[in-house]
Amino acid sequence: MLLGKHETFQTRSSNMKVISAGFPKTGTKTMTVALKTLGFNVYDYMENSTILGKDWEKIFKAGGTTEDFRRMYENVDAVSDVPPCYFWEELHKAFPDAKIILTTRDEDSWFKSLVTQMRSVESSWTLKLMSLLTPSGYLSFNILSDHCVGRVIFGLRDSLFWKPFRRVTLNELLLKLKFRKHNSHVIQNAPPEKLLVYNYRQGWEPLCKFLGVPVPDVPFPHKNKGANLVDEYLATDPIMIKIEKELMLSLATILVLCCIGGYCLFSWGPTNIWNFLCSAVEASWNKLV
Known part of the structure; x- marks a missing residue:
């Protein structure tokens, strides 16, 4: 069954249905758009860092419980990107019926894309000013992106936004090890009947079959090509546009x-x-x- 061009699959339950556990730069933004096209309410990085920023700050600093995760996402259909992909196991304990998607790509192209993305973030003065002069930007970029995600998930010791005189050191060996360990942990520990290992080049068919939804009558999306996320987000993302207005004020x-x-x-x-x-x-x- 095909959906019409402007139709979406409407989800009904308030419980989370999809946990996208893929590491950043494995097609997470593409997965977000694909899930939204299928009718799912998705929390990507910006929703997680601004709407749930205080909750995630507390989890990174002091820990969290299954009840915390259940409360945070009780009305959300799906999550993607960091921090949720790193805490996929804890989320699955809170929502045991949710299906898990591990987005993947080859290691060398993943690292190249990650470096391009981080250099783009590092060189953006708009993001620097947002992280310093706006409440939402300070929480999203300074506290979570820099001090939590950067240091805990990627193991970065330096700030992406305020590293004076030289660029952040990106250790290729250690970053690739983190990538391998994350993927291996998901594959070894996720319930096999609830796990889809997926590459966005596979298109709609395996994804829709896994989720049990009709294939939409629209081309499969491909977002963040060339790791140009900063420019794209500044131009189109409603939360980023809101933060830009805070910055102007x-x-x-x-x-x-x-x-x-x-x-x-x-x-x-x-x-x-x-x-x-x-x-x-x-x-x-x-x-x-």
Whole structure:
């Protein structure tokens, strides 16, 4: 049975149905779009880091329980990318009926794509400013992406956003070992009847058969070609667009404050401003003592 071009398979249960356990750069963005096309409500990285950012921060720092994962995703059909792919086993304990998809690709092309992606993130001043000047960006990029995902999942010691004078060191051997260990762990520990090892080049047929849904009458998607995720997200992702608006507001506020400061400096002179600040500090100190 084929779905019409603008139709989707509508899921009904509130329990999670799909855990995409593939490591980043194995077609996770393509899988997200494919699952959305099939009618699933999907949480990818941006949804996880902004909507559930505080929960994930707590899990990385102090741990989490099965009840935590069940509460976080009680109304979500599917998850993809980090952090969920790394915690696929804990998610499956919370939702034992969910099916698991391990997206894969050959190791060398995976590493090449990962490096391209990380260099793109590392060189983006828009993301740097978002991570510093917006509440959502600070949580998503600074705390989770840098301090949690980067260090725990990939083993990076340096910051992707604020590494002065030189680029982040990407150890090819260690990163490939993490990739192999993750894939092997999923294959060895996921229930065989609930696991699909999948390459996006296989298209709709094996994916839809595994999920028990009709094949849609649309071409299979291919997202994040050439690891150009940053530009694509900035242009199209609604959460990123929201963070961009936060950044514009922050920059406008800084500009207004600088103008006020410049006007005061010009009108009062640096000596009078200094005397005013000293008097204010002295008055505050006298109140304290």
